[in-house]
Amino acid sequence: MSKYLSSYPAAFLAVLLCVPTLASAEGLQISPTPENSPEFTRQEKDLAKTNPGYFEINPDSVRVTLIEVKEESGMDYVRLQEQPPKDVAGIVVTIEKIVNIASKIWEIVKENRPVTNIETKYATAYPEGVTSATQLANWSRPKTYVYGFYAENLYGSVMIDCKYKFSYTYNGAYKGKGKYLTGVAIIPEVAKVGWGYKFYMSAAVPDSTIANVGSDANPVAAMQMKLTWKMSTVLKEVTGTSVYYVEGSGYFDEIASPWKKGKQAADVKAAAPLLDPANVF
Numbered sequence: 662m663s664k665y666l667s668s669y670p671a672a673f674l675a676v677l678l679c680v681p682t683l684a685s686a687e688g689l690q691i692s693p694t695p696e697n698s699p700e701f702t703r704q705e706k707d708l709a710k711t712n713p714g715y716f717e718i719n720p721d722s723v724r725v726t727l728i729e730v731k732e733e734s735g736m737d738y739v740r741l742q743e744q745p746p747k748d749v750a751g752i753v754v755t756i757e758k759i760v761n762i763a764s765k766i767w768e769i770v771k772e773n774r775p776v777t778n779i780e781t782k783y784a785t786a787y788p789e790g791v792t793s794a795t796q797l798a799n800w801s802r803p804k805t806y807v808y809g810f811y812a813e814n815l816y817g818s819v820m821i822d823c824k825y826k827f828s829y830t831y832n833g834a835y836k837g838k839g840k841y842l843t844g845v846a847i848i849p850e851v852a853k854v855g856w857g858y859k860f861y862m863s864a865a866v867p868d869s870t871i872a873n874v875g876s877d878a879n880p881v882a883a884m885q886m887k888l889t890w891k892m893s894t895v896l897k898e899v900t901g902t903s904v905y906y907v908e909g910s911g912y913f914d915e916i917a918s919p920w921k922k923g924k925q926a927a928d929v930k931a932a933a934p935l936l937d938p939a940n941v942f
Contacts, residue, residue, distance in 0.1 A: 688919030722813035754790035783846035786882035797833035820855035840909030
């Protein structure tokens, strides 16, 4: 059974037996931590010499698990910062051109803690000219995919235990046309990190991932969000990415991760240019 060592005293860690390093899992990037890294204390560096197994992540233990899919009761999961224009009638809107007017890259977890005001960080896919979700109608209730992220060290102790949710609101229409997105966000709910470990998570939505996968007359917005994470100790850094694809129709899929092979959303033929993360990130 996995166990937590996040609160064990350093004196106890010093008597643990060393465990051989395991080979890296496919899809994870593992590299030595720079010797001059300012993140770690002298105590951590000294303990790593006698107990390297505590400070090394078992790559085979790293996993992301879909815990729950649900609908939110409202859009309170993000604090929409948009301000509608004073003269809506004077705005030229091009429904087939889709843009993200909100965040493009932002931190989610930094040094083991959720970033302050993370609720204000999200992406949108609106028709060009629209400056607020209130200018669109027929919004669905927000949909949320809740994930658990876990990693153990070589002793089998859980050192990273994070729960986050991918949320979005879809089906927005401009004067009865199109299906657009708002409030596309990754929000951390829990971040428990063991002593001697650092955990980071960030999101990115490049403009190249925003597209119309419908028609000019009836657009369907689509985007990809790249979730990047890093776990580090005084000895090793382990990094990886997942890529999520979402449409204004409500369709959602995780199209890339360290554990996923091939395109799982290939049946969405109109979205083919966006289904290969290597081509857009």
